[in-house]
Amino acid sequence: MYDVIIIGAGVSGCAAARYLSAYDAKVLVLERAEDVCCGTSKANSAIVHAGFDAVPGSLMAKYNVEGSLMMEALSRELDIPYKRCGSLVVRTESDPREGLEELLERGRKNGVEGLEIIGRERLREMEPNISDDAAEALWAPTGAIICPFELTIALAENAAVNGAEFRFDTEVTGLEPFKTADGDGWLVKTDKGDFEALTVINAAGVYADKFHNMVSEKKLHITPRRGDYYLLDREVGDFVSHTIFQLPDDMGKGVLVSQTVHGNIIVGPTAFNIEDKEGVNTTAEGLAAINQKAGKCVKNIPLNQTITSFAGLRAQEDGKDFVIGEPDDAPGFYDCAGIASPGLSSAPAIGKALAEMIAGKLDLKKNPDFWPIRHGILKPSDLDLEQRTELIKKDSSYGQIICRCESITEGEIIDAITRPLGAKSLDGVKRRTRAGMGRCQAGFCSPKVMEILARELKVPMSEITKSGGGSKLILENLKDGLSEESEGLKAIAKWAADREKAEAAGKEAENA
Amino acid sequence: MLNYDLVIIGGGPAGMAAAVSAKDSGIDSILILERDDKLGGILNQCIHNGFGLHHFKEELTGPEYAQRYIDMVKERGIEYRLDCMVLEISPERLITATNKKDGIFQVQAGAIVLAMGCRERTRGSLNIPGYRPAGIYTAGTAQKLVNIDGLMPGKRIVVLGSGDVGLIMARRMTLEGAEVLAVAEIMPKSGGLQRNIVQCLNDFGIPLLLSTTVVDIQGKERVEGVTLAKVDEKLKPIPGTETHYDCDCLLLSTGLIPENELTRNMGAEIDRKTRGPVVTKEFETTIPGVFAAGNVVSVHGLVDDVSKEALIAGKAAAEYIKARA
Structure with missing residues (x-):
């Protein structure tokens, strides 16, 4: 009740x-x-x-x-x-x-x-x-x-x-x-x-x-x-x-x-x-x-x-x-x-x-534990250079800019997702941090914000929505059904390994 | 504080070519600052071919073209920092940047080449009426999702704008199993390359509707449809010509805008028409020692032209540095 x-x-x-x-x-x-x-x-x-x-x-x-x-x-x-x-x-x-x-x-x-x-x-x-x-x-x-x-x-x-x-x-x-x-x-x-x-x-x-x-x-x-x-x-x-x-x-x-x-x-x-x-x-x-x-x-x-x-x-x-x-x-x-x-x-x-x-x-009594103060999402852009350096030393995600138009860092986006009543969607992140609110209107940052949401909420990126409900951003994951054993992926993995080997050999030659 | 003779803002095709050219002109102290997690810029997501015909005299894909320059940068031992966003540049060429590894750092540059590229026009700046559901993407964002992340942003698609990215994405989405219903272009002719119209639309039976625009977007959560209409010679929609398309995705390819926030904040003069900095024929901006090259100056049709221009800018920056050494 x-x-x-x-x-x-x-x-x-x-x-x-x-x-x-x-x-x-x-x-x-x-x-x-x-x-x-x-x-x-x-x-x-x-x-x-x-x-x-x-x-x-x-x-x-x-x-x-x-x-x-x-x-x-x-x-x-x-x-x-x-x-x-x-x-x-x-x-x-x-x-x-x-x-x-x-x-x-x-x-x-x-x-x-x-x-x-x-x-x-x-x-x-x-x-x-x-x-x-x-x-x-x-x-x-x-x-x-x-x-x-x-x-x-x-x-x-x-x-x-x-x-x-x-x-x-x-x-x-x-x-x-x-x-x-x-x-x-x-x-x-x-x-x-x-x-x-x-x-x-x-x-x-x-x-x-x-x-x-x-x-x-x-x-x-x-x-x-x-x-x-x-x-x-x-x-x-x-x-x-x-x-x-x-x-x-x-x-x-x-x-x-x-x-x-x-x-x-x-x-x-x-x-x-x-x-x-x-x-x-x-x-x-x-x-x-x-x-x-x-x-x-x-x-x-x-x-x-x-x-x-x-x-x-x-x-x-x-x-x-x-x-x-x-x-x-x-x-x-x-x-x-x-x-x-x-x-x-x-x-x-x-x-x-x-x-x-x-x-x-x-006839309600006062809540003795009521605390009226709330701290907003920490904005590195409000800090001076020295404070910002200290912050990034403590948490490097504040060094990574995700939304370039509004200069919003990964740290701010993680905070928005993990704080009480945190963001669950692209719009939720946007309204809390302004990521995607700027002149490119999330053109560059939306795939990155989707990635962070997926990681923090532990769901596949294809399940991230714009604003909950049926507002799915992705309709199909092209990698679904591709297994580690698939011929195509094997070929790509071999190509990448060969290339890495060749590069390493090149470097060794240089050092020698 | 760090000191470099030359700092290049952006590690895409323009930035890399400028760095290579400056190095070959005798400058050793060079640093490239790149905001993405690898060099190459937007070429990395352009997995189609058609690049390099002029510059390398052969046909390459975007990543291959980028790799040529990445190799040149590495061969020359040019330094670069990735995942690194430049926050501010002072007119005295003091650069403030940030990344995870180094935190906030400052670099004093003897000369600068600006090579930040461009961004896409969005639905917001086009004032297309309607709802604001999921499923509206710029063509470049869709390209990143499909080609880099393997994620399909839609299955039944209408493309607005027949810029090259839009044409390429019409084909790309078709190849990945989507149905592209139409490419609508508000102008009486397409701004895209003729070869792209042929190879991306005609070969796949995708209709190009000229003098046509989107007048409404339906769907409260996800795009459910769009309404297209013919426009008159003043580009105003003609009542009675509306056609509805059931679709789940609208891709926008309606133009690119040079990204010049840093340039503007430095105080360099901006050309109102190109929206890029005013530059000399050596690509020097109105701030001495600050050069600019590629799509940050004006939007180019071919990456080959970007490289050509950036080679000149890199050399000019090298001359500037040498003259003051």
Whole structure:
């Protein structure tokens, strides 16, 4: 019997697990994918919003502002990159004049600090590539950027070392209330067997309506809203130095242009309401829409330096707000639903709030052994020459570069695979280390990373996947069926031996 | 810190030829830094023939061509370090590199020949819409998997781009038992060598579809199909011309890009068109004493031309060193 079962190992689910692991509670996270951070959490703008955009009084406003305030300290505890670069909402000559004033007013009501409207001149000084048409901007110094993969992975790792259990490749298929000796609980049915818990957190992203509607008569409805993005080469990473938003409209915050914590430029998202909850395909229409809209607030955007494009889904609930907590008719079932933007920014605050709600309900005590500190993957590129030399002396795998574009060493990849909740696939390694994230998009390093994965996980290289499930990278091993006795291999072995002999003879002759 | 008269970045055909040429011009202190575990560069995975017709006046496979130069390097006793990645080069020619055996080390070079080769354009830089499943490979990555590791990345294949690597891989995959459904080329004519079109496609009945591109990739986990469409003279897909292909693999052979991150970070001027460094006819970059040769300067069709160019660069680097001795 678990105290809490969390459905979904996205950023909200992992945040809830991490804050729950600070209590003396038995926590299980169920995830249908092979890793954490495989849904909405992996494909978004990677922004910590300041909190001026959400409607005052909404849960979005509350958790965004709280989350934004928590994020910097959390990034230190979890050893993940975070940069308070500040954000600018740009009003162009063609936008309504009152747009920025409204945002400023909302921001003040939401309690966002340091907001001000700045004029054309200062805007140009801050961002030389701002469009000629830019009239003024709302400056939010508390806006920040973060890596959504590292945040989610770090929250999960920290939860795991503090006792939370994770089961991957496990899909929840049903929820039933049932009586236990300890009181009312939930039977959580999955494709890998049933689990019992006193409480359930529904952090299932675009599927959160499905689980909610299994247990409550007050129905939710989530629309996946697809956003397409471009990621540009670090070569043009200084194109902008703040997060630059357009004036928001009904479909969201428009197409933003921002630096990422790793020095790339991100451009996007679009906003298309779709039916398919798995519809993370980019479309020609979507990519064309970025091309068309991206240039509104900045000029000469170097889209020819695109290294990849991708799409993610925001879980947009009909009520246009987060749905957090127990529905009246399903005690012990906690929603964490409708987590659209600003979901990433809000995740720490939502996770903490859910943990507190459940701790209150179950009267949980503090976990005396809780340790909030997590150490990230050691990056030789952060060290000076002397430290790096010492490191390689201790472990030579840190001397071997595997991903040449991002300068990622074998040591980092081994760490990513062998640490708690380690990587099991090419994408798992990529999200933990950035190997394959650079300009060649894993062209050179993927066979090498596959080799390391196979070696560390003790499976044949042909079983390594891109991202678990059916995403096999190799369809046939040509050496299967070839035995040591095969004529061809014998001939090759003889040829190699002869050659070696000849070389040795040559060397001897030289030495003589 | 180590000191060498000449350090060569890259032990592929360009780097080896430059080293041999510099040695033959009287320079003894030479070091080649190679990132792979053997000399030879990309030739090692090019197991087809057709190399060396100009340079050696005979037809060789890639590994054979590489071996000729590996032998020359060894005969001359030229030093090299393998599995060795150069991290940084200062404009004063101080090189920082790393490998397992030596750790991080620095080398001061009297002169440098850059010979890092090129990389392939990827799906990302092409902006092909669709899902991002397993089964999308650049032709060169597939070539490494099949020829070096003996692993088949797909069984029913569509190739986008008719560059030489793509044509070669269409034949290679067919020979290994895969079915290559089509090679699509967005341009009205192929950029590959005529002999490759004949020997790799025509001889195997693989259709070459000109003015055609991929407009969608299906499959959430593994590639399940692609949609091809005709393009107009502005290379925009023409609605209504879409054809679906059931396949499990998409190979990309849509161009090569010189790898010049080190060059750029050193501050050498880069030619916007070739994406390689601006060089003199002796292959000296805009930084004195820093030369460049082969695909790092501009992408070559034939390795023979790479060797020819690198021999000149190696000699020029030797002259540079001697003039300052």
